[in-house]
Amino acid sequence: MTTNQEEIVHFDNVGLRYGTGREVLSxxxxxxxxxxxxxxxxxxxxxxxxxxxxxxxxxxxxxxMIRMFGTDVITVPRGRLPGFRRRLGVVFQDFRLxxxxxxxxxxxxxxxxxxxxxxxxxxxxxxxxxWVGLTDRSxxxxxxxxxxxxxxxxxxxxxxxxxxxxxxxxxxxNVDPDMAIKLLRxxxxxxRLGTTVVVxxxxxHLLKKVPESLIMRLDKGRLSDPTGxxxxxxxxxxxxx
Amino acid sequence: xxxxxxxxxxxxxxxxxxAGRSGAQLLPQARLAGPMPWVIAIMVxxxxxxxxxxxxxxxxxxxxxAELAGGLTVQIVEAAPQARAAQAxxxxxxxxxxxxxxxxxxxxxxxxxxxxxxxxxxxxxxAEAIPVPALIDVRLxxxxxxxxxxxxxxxxxxxxxxxxxxxxxxxxxxxFSAIRSLQWLVLALILLLGLATSxxxxxxxxxxxxxxxxxxxxxxxxxxxxxxxxxIFQQSVAYDAALGGTAGLALGAAAVFLIAGRFAALESGMxxxxxxxxxxxxxxxxxxxxxxxxxxxTARLTVLAxxxxxx
Numbered sequence: 001m002t003t004n005q006e007e008i009v010h011f012d013n014v015g016l017r018y019g020t021g022r023e024v025l026s027x028x029x030x031x032x033x034x035x036x037x038x039x040x041x042x043x044x045x046x047x048x049x050x051x052x053x054x055x056x057x058x059x060x061x062x063x064x065m066i067r068m069f070g071t072d073v074i075t076v077p078r079g080r081l082p083g084f085r086r087r088l089g090v091v092f093q094d095f096r097l098x099x100x101x102x103x104x105x106x107x108x109x110x111x112x113x114x115x116x117x118x119x120x121x122x123x124x125x126x127x128x129x130x131w132v133g134l135t136d137r138s139x140x141x142x143x144x145x146x147x148x149x150x151x152x153x154x155x156x157x158x159x160x161x162x163x164x165x166x167x168x169x170x171x172x173x174n175v176d177p178d179m180a181i182k183l184l185r186x187x188x189x190x191x192r193l194g195t196t197v198v199v200x201x202x203x204x205h206l207l208k209k210v211p212e213s214l215i216m217r218l219d220k221g222r223l224s225d226p227t228g229x230x231x232x233x234x235x236x237x238x239x240x241x
Numbered sequence: 242x243x244x245x246x247x248x249x250x251x252x253x254x255x256x257x258x259x260a261g262r263s264g265a266q267l268l269p270q271a272r273l274a275g276p277m278p279w280v281i282a283i284m285v286x287x288x289x290x291x292x293x294x295x296x297x298x299x300x301x302x303x304x305x306x307a308e309l310a311g312g313l314t315v316q317i318v319e320a321a322p323q324a325r326a327a328q329a330x331x332x333x334x335x336x337x338x339x340x341x342x343x344x345x346x347x348x349x350x351x352x353x354x355x356x357x358x359x360x361x362x363x364x365x366x367x368a369e370a371i372p373v374p375a376l377i378d379v380r381l382x383x384x385x386x387x388x389x390x391x392x393x394x395x396x397x398x399x400x401x402x403x404x405x406x407x408x409x410x411x412x413x414x415x416x417f418s419a420i421r422s423l424q425w426l427v428l429a430l431i432l433l434l435g436l437a438t439s440x441x442x443x444x445x446x447x448x449x450x451x452x453x454x455x456x457x458x459x460x461x462x463x464x465x466x467x468x469x470x471x472x473i474f475q476q477s478v479a480y481d482a483a484l485g486g487t488a489g490l491a492l493g494a495a496a497v498f499l500i501a502g503r504f505a506a507l508e509s510g511m512x513x514x515x516x517x518x519x520x521x522x523x524x525x526x527x528x529x530x531x532x533x534x535x536x537x538x539t540a541r542l543t544v545l546a547x548x549x550x551x552x
Contacts, residue, residue: 056462057552058462058552060552078549078552079466079467081552082464084464085461085462085464086463090462096455096458098267101267109460109463110464113460113464113469114464157463
């Protein structure tokens with residue numbers, strides 16, 4: 001199998017169905033490139049969350065091939081998947097913070113999972129909390145944080161390990177417009193450091209806030225390409241050249 | 242907008258994370274407020290009592306066997322007191338000269354009367370009223386074989402025709418057999434208690450998996466391996482099992498000391514041989530250790546089996 005070293009993710013004719021139901025994703029073929037910023041849009045039920053699940057390796061497709069970081073992740077042994085997951089950052093729609101851990105411990109979790117020593121992680125976690133403006137809330141449990149604060153903790157947790165790709169499912173769905181813009185700026189800052197960002201949203205106003213972003217639209221489980229995001233080279237890269 | 246802080250890429254690290262405190266804090270710990278330490282304490286206490294009983298029985302059997310090894314009893318079953326005494330003297334003299342005989346002790350008449358007095362009362366001393374056989378306690382060098390007993394019988398037949406020769410161990414054979422059965426029962430009990438402990442840990446691990454499912458999924462999505470997640474549960478269960486095991490051992494040992502005191506008060510020679518030595522206590526001290534290992538293994542296998550169902 002040939003692999004493109006420049007690609008982060010490659011989907012080839014991917015389909016997904018849950019159980020014996022109809023396909024919720026059909027014939028998806030696209031490539032995501034390093035350092036790009038993608039919006040994944042579509043109406044509710046279009047399959048955005050299902051596609052993200054495939055991207056963050058929570059689900060295997062029913063058919064087709066997915067290559068991630070140059071490796072076919074469909075046939076890779078299950079024991080090797082954690083290595084791939086550690087190169088991903090995920091912001092869940094419902095945050096999924098560990099309820100009995102403080103904001104600090106939630107953000108530190110990916111580093112602890114990766115075996116980073118306590119003395120080594122204290123500085124970076126404190127910096128990350130500072131970056132998302134939650135230094136004074138580092139000891140707070142999720143239940144005592146506002147929706148926006150929980151969202152920022154979830155984002156800090158997703159990016160603390162400097163992932164190669166950040167996947168965010170409706171990250172602004174629970175916050176006010178000002179906070180939504182702030183969060184987008186966080187993603188942009190991370191993107192400038194080289195992380196590929198994929199943000200699923202149904203908020204069309206948000207798309208205009210990141211002018212350099214590429215848009216993938218899902219409609220009843222099929223992809224369309226309004227900005228040339230799925231072409232090679234992607235529109236933004238072509239424009240830069 | 243500030244630039245995000247640069248963090249070492251986590252993926253470059255190994256898969257040894259979440260050991261110790263950082264892993265333990267992922268699961269809310271019920272500790273003594275939860276049922277697990279208490280269930281394990283009860284199981285270990287029961288196992289301790291059963292094991293002590295089994296070991297005491299084993300010691301009794303071993304001690305009695307050693308005491309009776311090479312022991313023979315020669316009975317002179319002769320109704321006429323004069324003839325009985327004469328045959329007893331002749332048999333004792335012949336036995337004392339017989340090769341392989343280490344010791345010969347004619348049991349004094351007073352001792353015999355004292356032995357049967359609880360059953361026959363004052364009549365026991367009246368040789369005319371109730372003829373009691375004369376007894377000679379014989380101890381041989383080396384193993385007591387059927388061939389040696391036959392040779393002794395042949396030899397005694399000439400000097401004491403009324404003599405009957407019995408190996409002392411034969412009298413207690415049914416007792417040894419019963420003790421062996423009890424030991425198997427104890428072993429079966431310990432195994433059943435071990436199984437019950439495993440089942441309790443399995444249930445607790447399944448419940449903990451269910452109630453912490455979201456946390457586990459998060460760790461899984463962050464790149465946590467099955468082993469790392471299983472280790473978190475193992476740690477938690479090991480702590481509970483260590484707490485419960487220690488309490489159970491103390492409880493079981495206290496019960497054993499109490500019972501041992503009651504048995505010691507019987508002042509029976511056979512029961513006295515049932516005391517536990519340091520090697521027995523060492524073995525008993527291993528019960529909570531085995532309990533912890535069993536609980537950890539059960540938790541690990543349960544969690545790994547459940548995680549295998551996730552991608």
